[in-house]
Amino acid sequence: MNLKQIYKYGSPPNYFKLSLKAENWFLIPGFVLIIIGCLGGLFIAPPDYQMGDAYRIIYFHVPSAYLSMSAYAYMAGAALVGIVWRSNVAFSVAKSIAPFGASLTFLALVTGMLWGKPMWGTAWVWDARLTSQFVLLLLFLGYILLHLSIREQRKADLATSVLALVGVINLPIIHYSVVWWSTLHQASTISKLSSPSITGDMLWPLLVMIFGYGFFFWGVICRVAASEILKREKRSKWAKEYIKRLK
Amino acid sequence: MQSDVLQLQSASLYRDDQLIFSDISFDLKGGNHLIIKGNNGSGKTSLIRTLCGLTQLTEGSVLWNHNPIDGISSDYYKHLAYLAHTNGLIPELTLLENLTYSLQMTDLDKDHSVLEGFQLKQSLNSPIATLSNGQSRKTALSFIIMSRKKLWVFDEPYANLDSQSIDYLNQQIAAHLSDNGMVITSTNREEVIPTTNLEITMS
């Protein structure tokens, strides 16, 4: 793909059409992969010799934790592109990632707590991963609330993008400091936390789930970003024509 | 001497979906006075802010000596003095302190004849907060006049002024224009404006 093509798909009408076309190419594989992963993880994979069937929660926990972290990175990437090229498309993508990213973080937290309850006997443990997820949730919420509280769209886009970039610079530092802190406090629980020695027939459903989550995520983002773009471009010619053709 | 020129080329501004103004163009050369007329809420302030580079145009461009001002802002700001609705004065500090710490005008005229002309000489040591609205407006105006910058941009300079000060301001503007300076003024009080060669009416 050369630069000209990238520029072409970066223009709002092209991106709009492309994302609506691409939506199902993400959603359907995502859906299928998640079903396969669920079947594999919940029924086919053998129970862990130490933790029994409870470990199956990782098939929901790990993909959402992975994806929530990378969602923040994608959001910051889109924000950077938006700031540099003042691209409405990039801003729309960044804005659409935030709610899904926040809900993935929420999922990672809740499934983490559901895993903690039988394993550690308590729903919340001050361990590095859960705490990092909590901080990530706050970063997402800050982004979303800042976007909501600035009335003018263009201003809100730029301001939240600055926040996303600062957040992504800080994220490794936060993660590092939380890990450092928890190794000081929770030396005893760390060993319990270490992931079970995963065997091949446990691993493949996990990978399938991670990919399924990713595909489904982008499918939803395609649709949300398309509606964001349409909203921003409603006084443009292509948007009017698109609406007219729908009738 | 090469004469400076400020150009606005087919400028439009939207705030989200709302059209503020569209397709305005002009050329402003040394000795020209541009008046922007219009009622409240007609986009005068937005237009003036785009001319100062504080607000980005949706379409079109602002050029200083044929260069877009975003690229040469520090060069452009050497020549620009801007008076906003707010006076840009710090109310806790006295007039004199505001003058000393005035950041934009690094080479402020040190003789205070303009302050005298606006009858501000006796208020030099009172905090801006204790001055009346008209007096603080006059203070801000005299800072612009004393700044020795080429381009003066006034947003509603006549607000709160008594007739004597209006005359004095018009005198100063005339002197600046004859000195090959440029002035941009927005107002909705048409009766007090001196005659000019450039006019934009916003609706």
Place this chain on the structure above:
Amino acid sequence: MDMLSMGDYGLFVWSSFLISFLVFLINYISAQRQFISVLNEVKLHNENE
């Protein structure tokens, strides 16, 4: 039935499954609804002009 009880951990495993499913469903549905509401908004905008 043994499959569903997951040892004794069925409650935790299945509620993880359920909540993940729900969150994905909500995100999907709200995406579709948001698109439709934007379509209507733009339509309204066009008619007003």
Place this chain on the structure above:
Amino acid sequence: MNIYQQLFLRDLRVSMKRWSDLLTGIIMFILVAFIFPLIAGSDKDFMHRIIGPVILLSSLLASLISMQNIFKPDLNNGSLEQLVLSTHSLSGLIFFKILSYWVSSSLPLVVVSSLIASAYFVTGIDIVMVMLTVLLATTTLVNINSLAAALTLGVRYPGALMTLILFPLSLPILIFGSKAIEYSILGMDISGPFYFLTGMMLLSFSLGPIATAFAIRISID
């Protein structure tokens, strides 16, 4: 006198005139630190354990309260616009504005923290360590805070939003800052946390003013 010195001195002077803002921050700092022993017990070992977190938390709250007003009055009286229209780099001007704000709002905290440390039965060189930690932590916090204040300039009630933005970004400072104090009291090696705090201070002073300047341009648009 160059323009940066001018701005620095002007802001210092203005801060003195707005002394009630500064005082609120200092009072907040003292109150939080004094309330903890009152409600949680005051034996020496316990006080030594909690002084780190308490000092850091109260500096966070103090700087949050006093920093809400770093740009807002300037926005309202128009002098922020004049700052943007300066021929000098806005990031540089903001750097000195932040520095001046730090001197007026956080330097008193460094001094006061020595009193608090002695009230917490900290003695000798450890008091200096507490002060040094507060100094390093507040220099970073002031940068993060000014960014949050600049981003929320256009928001009518920015308090809650600022807190939400601030908390995750300042978490590393709180963790390492309280560890530095704890290590120093326990007589352990404190170079690790101090290197970290110093690094964060340098990072925040190099990125903070740039990001804040950018955010101000957006907010006054």
